[in-house]
Amino acid sequence: MQARIKARYQARAKVMKAMSHPTRLFIVDEIANGERCVSELTEMVGDDISTVSKHLSVLENAGIVFGDKRGAQVWYRLRVPCALDFLDCVERVLKIVARQRTELIERR
Amino acid sequence: MQARIKARYQARAKVMKAMSHPTRLFIVDEIANGERCVSELTEMVGDDISTVSKHLSVLENAGIVFGDKRGAQVWYRLRVPCALDFLDCVERVLKIVARQRTELIERR
DNA sequence: AGAGTCATTGGCTATTTTACCAATACGCCA
């Protein structure tokens, strides 16, 4: 594969990768409802705050979220609202896969 | 986070993860144009055939592609065409992020 | 200034992922 094309797919994979963790998917889903600060998300997720903070930095690094420091808190929101479309995509895939599995079983 | 909800996000992340590698993204993109066998993909990707085969099994395991053995070859195609939507999503995200970066530079 | 809260960073370990090589399995056909 050509270097240019490879770089292109690597850039794409970086974005996908940022969304490839349960906690990070949850965060994206959650902040779609409005800004959340780190401790709020930590409370919901149930992991250590340092873990959540690192997840957030992965998302921020991929350009998906944006952290706004106000006082001692950092409020995160979606920087790219269409990141939500991934959740729709994934839901559609899961639905189709589930249906195909059901059909296979019924056919027996 | 509740166990049920957590499981839900894990299932979603599994699909995302399957699409989170440059080679696998390329494969999905490529077989959208029609069936390809493992050695064809290997040729295009430039990795060892065992590596490509394993990438394919990751995709198959996630329900995204389907391998059809005919003779000595195995022909892979998309089992879930809407997996292509991920590529659109990712492209849109990249475009927006790139534009935001440009705007930041211009504003200086 | 000092104590308390909030978030990030560094350090560390355990786990997972990736890629190669070698070995195996399968089908074709001379």
Added chain:
DNA sequence: TGGCGTATTGGTAAAATAGCCAATGACTCT
């Protein structure tokens, strides 16, 4: 049947990821 092309599987080493704790930085309030 033996050899060749095709694909998968097992083994292994290197790299990346995830999570926790501890340390640090930054802000607020008294």
